[in-house]
Amino acid sequence: xxxxxxxAVIRRLPRYYRYLRDLLDEDIERISSNELSTRxxxxxxxxxxxxxxxxxxxxxxYGYNVQxxxxxxxxxxxxxxxxxxxxxxxxxxxxxxAKYVNFExxxxxxIGLFDVNPALIGSSIRGIPILHIDALSDFLREHRVDIAVLxxxxxxAEQISDVLVTLGIRAIWNFAxxxxxxxxxxxxxxxxxxxxxMMLSYNIVKKRMEQTARPTDS
Amino acid sequence: xxxxxxxAVIRRLPRYYRYLRDLLDEDIERISSNELSTRxxxxxxxxxxxxxxxxxxxxxxYGYNVQxxxxxxxxxxxxxxxxxxxxxxxxxxxxxxAKYVNFExxxxxxIGLFDVNPALIGSSIRGIPILHIDALSDFLREHRVDIAVLxxxxxxAEQISDVLVTLGIRAIWNFAxxxxxxxxxxxxxxxxxxxxxMMLSYNIVKKRMEQTARPTDS
Numbered sequence: 001x002x003x004x005x006x007x008a009v010i011r012r013l014p015r016y017y018r019y020l021r022d023l024l025d026e027d028i029e030r031i032s033s034n035e036l037s038t039r040x041x042x043x044x045x046x047x048x049x050x051x052x053x054x055x056x057x058x059x060x061x062y063g064y065n066v067q068x069x070x071x072x073x074x075x076x077x078x079x080x081x082x083x084x085x086x087x088x089x090x091x092x093x094x095x096x097x098a099k100y101v102n103f104e105x106x107x108x109x110x111i112g113l114f115d116v117n118p119a120l121i122g123s124s125i126r127g128i129p130i131l132h133i134d135a136l137s138d139f140l141r142e143h144r145v146d147i148a149v150l151x152x153x154x155x156x157a158e159q160i161s162d163v164l165v166t167l168g169i170r171a172i173w174n175f176a177x178x179x180x181x182x183x184x185x186x187x188x189x190x191x192x193x194x195x196x197x198m199m200l201s202y203n204i205v206k207k208r209m210e211q212t213a214r215p216t217d218s
Numbered sequence: 219x220x221x222x223x224x225x226a227v228i229r230r231l232p233r234y235y236r237y238l239r240d241l242l243d244e245d246i247e248r249i250s251s252n253e254l255s256t257r258x259x260x261x262x263x264x265x266x267x268x269x270x271x272x273x274x275x276x277x278x279x280y281g282y283n284v285q286x287x288x289x290x291x292x293x294x295x296x297x298x299x300x301x302x303x304x305x306x307x308x309x310x311x312x313x314x315x316a317k318y319v320n321f322e323x324x325x326x327x328x329i330g331l332f333d334v335n336p337a338l339i340g341s342s343i344r345g346i347p348i349l350h351i352d353a354l355s356d357f358l359r360e361h362r363v364d365i366a367v368l369x370x371x372x373x374x375a376e377q378i379s380d381v382l383v384t385l386g387i388r389a390i391w392n393f394a395x396x397x398x399x400x401x402x403x404x405x406x407x408x409x410x411x412x413x414x415x416m417m418l419s420y421n422i423v424k425k426r427m428e429q430t431a432r433p434t435d436s
Contacts, residue, residue, distance in 0.1 A: 010420060014413035018395065041397070078419035092317040096310035100411075102395075108415055147418065171422045173415065177236065177320075179259070187425055189418040193318075193409065195232035197326055197391065200365065200407040201296035202228060204389045207405055 005053045005076075012050060013073055015040070020070040032063035082107045084145050085173075088160055089152030090115035090130045093175055097149060098125040108147070112139055115152075133160075140167045149173045150180075223271045223294075230268060231291055233258070238288040250281035300325045302363050303391075306378055307370030308333035308348045311393055315367060316343040326365070330357055333370075351378075358385045367391045368398075 019040055023031060033051075037044035051064065054072055074080055085103075087094045090113040097103075098110050113130045115121060120130045131139065139145075148169045150157050157176035164172065171187040174180055177194055237258055241249060251269075255262035269282070272290055292298055303321075305312045308331040315321070316328050331348045333339060338348045349357065357363075366387045368375050375394035382390065389405040392398055395412055 011417065013420070014410070014416040015397075017416065018413075041399075076420065077416045078423035079416065081419075081423070083419055083422070092314035096314040097411075099310040102412065103415065106412065106416070108419075146422065170425070171418055173418055179233075181259075185425065185429075187418060187421040189414055189421070191409070191411065191414055192232070193315075194320065194324065195236075196407055196409055197321065198232040198235065198295045198297065198324070199229065200389055200391055200405060201299075201301055201326075202231070202294065203405040203407070204301070204364065205296035205299070207388070207403065211403075 009050050009053055013077055016050070017070065017073045017077060017079075020066055020073065023066045024070060028066055030063045030065055036064070079106050082109060083147055084143060085110045085147045085149060086112045086114060086136070086139070086145050087149040087151060088114050088133070088136075088164070089150065090117070090120050090125075091151060094149070094151040095125055097151065098128055101126075110149075111143060111145070114139075136163075137167055140169070145169065147171045147173055149175065151175045154178045227268050227271055231295055234268070235288065235291045235295060235297075238284055238291065241284045242288060246284055248281045248283055254282070297324050300327060301365055302361060303328045303365045303367060304330045304332060304354070304357070304363050305367040305369060306332050306351070306354075306382070307368065307393075308335070308338050308343075309369060312367070312369040313343055315369065316346050319344075328367075329361060329363070332357075354381075355385055358387070363387065365389045365391055367393065369393045372396045 019036065033044040033047045036047050040047070051069070054076065071080075085108055087097060087110055090098075094113055094115070098113055103110070110128055113125065113128055114133045114136050115130055116133050121132050123130050148161075148164045148171070150161060150172060152160065154176050157174070157178055158180060161172060161174075161180045161182060165182055165186055170185060172180065172182070172189075174188055174190045175193070177192055179190070180188055182188060237254065251262040251265045254265050258265070269287070272294065289298075303326055305315060305328055308316075312331055312333070316331055321328070328346055331343065331346055332351045332354050333348055334351050339350050341348050366379075366382045366389070368379060368390060370378065372394050375392070375396055376398060379390060379392075379398045379400060383400055383404055388403060390398065390400070390407075392406055392408045393411070395410055397408070398406055400406060
């Protein structure tokens with residue numbers, strides 16, 4: 001497991017994992033790279049190259065053992081461990097994430113929500129307490145927390161992320177609409193919804209222009 | 219504006235746009251590629267190359283006019299038009315998106331939410347009505363809708379996306395955890411939160427292994 005796999009391949013793994021889950025749900029035990037290729041709409045050679053990174057799970061004439069491949073990719077993605085999560089910001093997005101049960105199936109357990117809004121503090125979502133942000137440092141002393149999710153306004157996010165790192169957090173899932181400046185050993189994954197929406201509108205405008213430019217023959 | 223810009227450059231534009239907005243908020247009228255480079259943590263030469271795609275907005279010894287660049291990138295991203303949006307699925311994520319006011323500042327207006335849950339239908343969020351999904355086709359006849367957001371469970375998403383396309387929708391912002399199979403002329407932008415969380419856990423595990431492997435000298 002020690003060898004280096006390119007980030008491009010890694011970025012594709014969650015998608016493989018999702019398709020393999022679907023195959024398991026359909027009671028499909030093995031699949032050829034060609035069949036998987038048709039389902040996933042990528043070339044069979046790309047699939048073989050990608051999956052060869054993990055020591056050639058496929059066998060000539062048999063294909064891939066779906067359960068085995070699913071488990072191995074799960075391990076590579078760290079899904080065989082439990083990840084404890086706190087959410088900083090119990091507003092709309094924080095609450096939506098806390099209500100989303102599917103994360104738990106993959107071992108991502110939200111164990112605390114934090115906010116400064118007195119109207120929220122003391123209540124809970126699916127049994128997860130909403131606590132005041134001042135209680136965060138005690139909470140982190142008492143619980144192992146692997147990931148902090150930032151869903152608060154942009155202007156508070158930089159400061160809170162510094163506090164989190166000081167308190168020992170080494171992974172941040174950042175929904176705040178800014179780039180965090182954190183030490184090298186802190187892992188950050190950004191979800192910038194506005195950026196995603198802008199890409200959509202770019203592609204809408206581009207497609208419209210293409211269609212306007214296209215001659216109307218044929 | 220007709221020339222082709224690479225997708226890699228386009229993917230970086232929302233980030234430029236965000237930094238330029240910050241500069242405007244700080245009343246900064248012009249900026250050199252070097253200063254922008256420091257702020258954005260990318261090389262000045264990358265910035266010059268990227269922004270040269272738009273006809274060299276920068277001037278030697280002056281730098282970039284922030285407002286002009288902001289407006290031009292906004293136009294390229296289609297942010298000078300209003301985009302009407304419907305959200306299919308008025309659950310947690312759908313409601314969180316509807317409550318998020320910042321999209322409106324960029325011209326993305328949510329004008330309707332749709333669901334099948336009788337407990338939700340008839341209510342509204344920030345004045346946006348939650349309607350029954352059966353009312354969708356009438357709604358689309360009466361309103362210009364540019365984007366449909368899918369925030370419903372995976373098992374319904376494929377079918378609904380086909381219906382949307384039949385009803386004339388040409389852009390989908392997909393939060394459902396599957397790949398949609400749609401005609402070429404439909405623009406899709408995916409937000410797969412589970413995939414993003416898996417990348418985070420992959421990087422957590424990787425970093426832990428690196429730190430375990432690292433000799434403890436120095």
